[in-house]
Amino acid sequence: MSALPAGPTESPIVQTARWVARPIRFLEDCRRRYGDAFSVTLRGFRAPLVMVSRPDVIRALYSERRHGLPPGRTVTLQPLVGARSLLLLEGEEHLSRRRLMLPPFHGERMRTYETVMRKAAARELAAWPEGRPFPVHPGMQAITLDVIMRAVFGVADHERREQLRPLLRDLLAGTTSTGLQVSVLFGRRRPLERLRENADEIDQLLLAEIAQRRRAAAGEDICSLLVHSRFEDGTGMDDREIRDQLMTLLIAGHETTATGLAWALDLLAHNPHVIARARTDGDPYLRAVVSESLRLRPVVPIAGRRLVADLDVDGLSLPAGTDVTPAIWLTHTRPQEYPEPYAFRPERFLENAPSTYAWIPFGGGVRRCIGAAFAELEMRTVLDEILNRFELRPASRRRELVARRNVTFSPRHGTRVVVRRR
Structure with missing residues (x-):
């Protein structure tokens, strides 16, 4: 049996504390000491987790469709x-559900959501204070929640939307709390069960929306499209499963996109020359801004698999049953792929785009985030609205530190900026 790569020798509790408190430093220390592949032992994992960062290894990992789910996903996600x-x-x-759900997130259909995104941004930006520091992350959360309620859930009724908004906001706040993260890592499931109990009212409102779609012709919102979509045998998903997929899109797409926007604004505020070029060079450069921001500040740090077959790539041999994940931050800061890896240079995505497995903010393979194109469109649209309306500067010369919010790397202080209307 192949030996796993070397890694930190501290106890699982110490390694977990380092991973939670200072994740970037922990990853950088491991790379400096152990190289491109190393094993960590975290509290709550049944075995060491192998972290890798070479694109060729990631390609091999993600190309095998049979590899299983990473450890802990069912325990932490199923209650929600x-x-x-x-x-x-x-x-x-x-695979069958992925094929069914992909069409709403690709092609020209995506353009139908851009108007919803611009209007959601306009509503939030109208209330931004001028001339004094404030954190933008809460505003980005408000925008992405509004977009989900309208474009994904398709809640057109104002009263139902106002019922749903605080319920969703409270649920999402619970899922991103540090307390929940620590509880899960130490095997305590009661906080997850309480969140599940709090979601009962949300379920009733969503099931009412789904029932309404079944009585109507297919609309443009994703809930309606899922209701009227059919598998190859002519059947569709029942109401409860559609509810599960809608909650999946909420949990996977709200905080991640809001955090990606907050990080992008932090980087832009400290790089006024990038703002100037984004205003003059239009959508192609704004796409590069989003790509570079997601490279330098990946929101989700890991996206792993449990091997069902041995993985052998250029000197690295891992046996079936091993838990393996790309360390996305380390992949995105390899000087071999990205000269000046810590510099914010959007033009690198215009000059010589990286290989597929050197840029993986949405994971990869058959489990790549289904809403990746939706998230990128939303980021471009919201950033365009902000840059057209405001001059932007950081509230402090100090760069934002990384904080863990459940599975995401978030700005510790919410990205504090000062804005003035143009």
């Missing part, structure tokens, strides 16, 4: 997203 969630299914069940 449900047993039929795309995030939890495997094999043909997963």
Whole structure:
């Protein structure tokens, strides 16, 4: 049996504390000492987790469709997203639902959501204070929640939307709390169960929306499209499964996109020359801004698999059953792929785009985030609205530090900026 790569020798509790408190420093220390592949032992994992960062290794990992779900995903997600969630299914069940759910997130259909995104941004930006520091992360959360309620859930009724908004906001705040993260890592499930209990009212409102879609012709919102979509045998998903997929899109798409926007604004505020070019060079450069921001500040740090077959790539041999994940931050800061890896240079995505597995903010393979194109469009649209309306500067010369919010790397102080209307 192949030996796993070397890694930190501290106890699982110490390694977990370092991973939670200072994740970037922990990853950098491991790379400096152990190289491109190393094993960490975290509290709550049944075995060491191998972290890798070479694109060729990641390509081999993600190219094998049979590899299983990473450890802990079912325990942490099922109470919220449900047993039929795309995030939890495997094999043909997963692939059939992925094929069914992909069309709304690609092609010209995406453009139907841009107007919703611009209006959501306009509503939030109208209340931004001028001339004094404030954190933008809460505003980005408000925008992305509004977009989900309108474009994904399709809640057109104002009263129902106002019922749903505080319920969703409270649920999402609970899922991103540090207390929940620590509880899960130490095997305490009661906080997750309480969140599940708090979601009952949300379920009733979503099921009412789904029932309404079944009585109407297909609309443009994603809930409606899922209701009227059919598998190859002519059947569709039942109401409960559609509820699970809607909650999946909420949990996977709200905080991640809001955090990506907050990080992008932090980087832009400290790089006024990039703002100037984004205003003059239009959408191609704004796409590069989003790509470079997601490279330098990946929101989700890991996206792993459990091997069902041995993995052998250029000197690295890992046996079936090993838990393996790309360390996305380390992949994105390899000087071999990115000269000046810590510099914010959007033009690198215009000059010589990286290989597929050197840029993985949305994971990869058959489990790549289904809403990646939606998230990138939302980021471009919201950033465009902000840059057209405001001059932007950082509230402090100090760069934002990384904080853990459940599975995301978030700005510790919410990205504090000062704005003035143009």
